[in-house]
Amino acid sequence: MQTIFDGHNDLLLRLWNGEKAGRDPLKEFAAATGAAHIDLKKAAEGGLVGGFCAIYVPSGDFSFGKPDARGHFMTPAAAPIERAPSLEVTMAQMDIACRLDRAELLKICRTVDELEAAIEAGIFAAIAHIEGAEGIGADLSGLYTLYSAGLRSIGPVWSRNNVFGHGVPFAYPSSPDTGPGLTDAGRALVKACNEMGILIDLSHITEQGFWDVAKHSTAPLVATHSNVxxxxxxxxxxxxxxxxxxxxxxxxxxxxxAVAFLREDGQERADTGITTMIRHIDHMVEQVGINGVALGSDFDGAMIPAEIGSSAGLQKLVAGLQSAGYAEADIKKICRENWFRVLRLTLR
Structure with a gap:
């Protein structure tokens, strides 16, 4: 079985929502839980040994735009959200991660050495990630506390605007060049992340924001969960x-x-095949090289191909890569080693 380290999941969001509904997040992560994409049983079945666990503050009024007769859609950007309630949600989800860590169900890892040690010990190895930095003040207040708790990855924006920059909306067909990029506060956040050794994720930022980070960051450019x-x-x-x-x-x-970002027609249909996933990987390898391609599933945050189903089905993608002619050494890079390479270049 190929072991897999994944670049993005919404496990903490799911567990937080469950806790609000009266469920115990530790028990929910430890036991098989129906439609959930990640729990310890499913992860073990699929070879998932860890990943970037996102902290995400939902937009209460947000809903995806409905496709027209051609299948085209444009979702208006979600409204900005205020810092105080965002910080409360951010800390609540980080608290769940810390409780999982204390119970030794998960390890919040600050270095690649810690990732490798957790995996060797059979503990789910997590990089704590923020998807949309609304919980951090424009003066970066809160960043250092979160760093001390184990935060090592930040997407400055989700697909909405905040004090740090502008998010790219959900739209098809559309260029990612949909508006401005980083603000002055966003540039200060990038500088601080570089100095502290925090990875900067570009998956939800506008194209202009992407180029602003490319200009101001000294770290490798990373899009944890994006397609072609x-x-x-x-x-x-x-x-x-x-x-x-x-x-x-x-x-x-x-x-x-996420099937809507895989399918040529942009539709949200679970009958999207693994061959479609391989086609994106092929193009990424062609453009970025075999050392720059990995997995960023968006488990527990998106509709994924039914053929995969959950983290338990990850070896089906491995089999697809094998059938497509990828060498075992290259599959290992895509499944795990490339993330560790970039994290070694980024973390302190």
């Missing part, structure tokens, strides 16, 4: 020019399993 715009022209996907910049920076892109 040349195949699926969604605003959330990366152009070949962006992929070339990721390659130039010695960075990485993680394949997003």
């Amino acid at each position: 715009h040349a195949i699926t022209p969604s605003a959330r996907n990366l152009t070949d020019k962006q992929l070339a910049a990721i390659k130039e920076s010695n960075g990485i892109v993680g394949l997003n399993f």
Whole structure:
């Protein structure tokens, strides 16, 4: 079985929602839980040994735009959200991660050495990630507390605007060049992340924001869960020019399993095949190189191919890569080693 380290999941969001409904997040993570994409049983079945666990503050009024007769859609950007309630949700989800860590169900890892040690010990190895930095003040207050708790990855924006920058909307077909990029506060956040050794995720930022980070960051460019715009022209996907910049920076892109970002027609249909996923990986490898391609599933946060189903089905993607002619050494890079390479270049 190929072991897999994944670049993005919404496990903490799911557990937080469950806790609000009266469920115990520790028991929910430890036991098989129906439609959930990740729990310890499913992860073990699929070879998932860890990943980036996102802290995400939902937009209460947000809903995806409905496709027209051609299958095209444009979702208006979610409204900005205020810092105080965002900080409360951010801390609540980080608290769940810390409780899982204390119970030795999960290990919040601060270095690659810690990742490797957790995996060797059979503990789910997590990189704590923030998807949309609304819980951090424009003066970066809160960042250092979160760092001390184990935060090692930040997406400055989700697909909405905040004090740090502008998020790319969900739209098909659409260029990712949908508006401005980083603000002055966003540039200060990038500088602080570089100094502290925090990875900067570009998956939800506008194209202009992508280029602003490329200009101001000294770290490899990373899109933890994005796909190929040349195949699926969604605003959330990366152009070949962006992929070339990721390659130039010695960075990485993680394949997003969300079907709307995989399918050429942009539709949200679970009958999307593994061959479609392989087609995106092939293009990424062609543009970025085999050392710059990984997985960023978006488990527990998106509709994924039914053929995969959950983290328990990850070896089906491995089999697809084998059938497509990928060498075992290259599959190992895509499944795990490339994330560790970039994290070694980024974390302190």
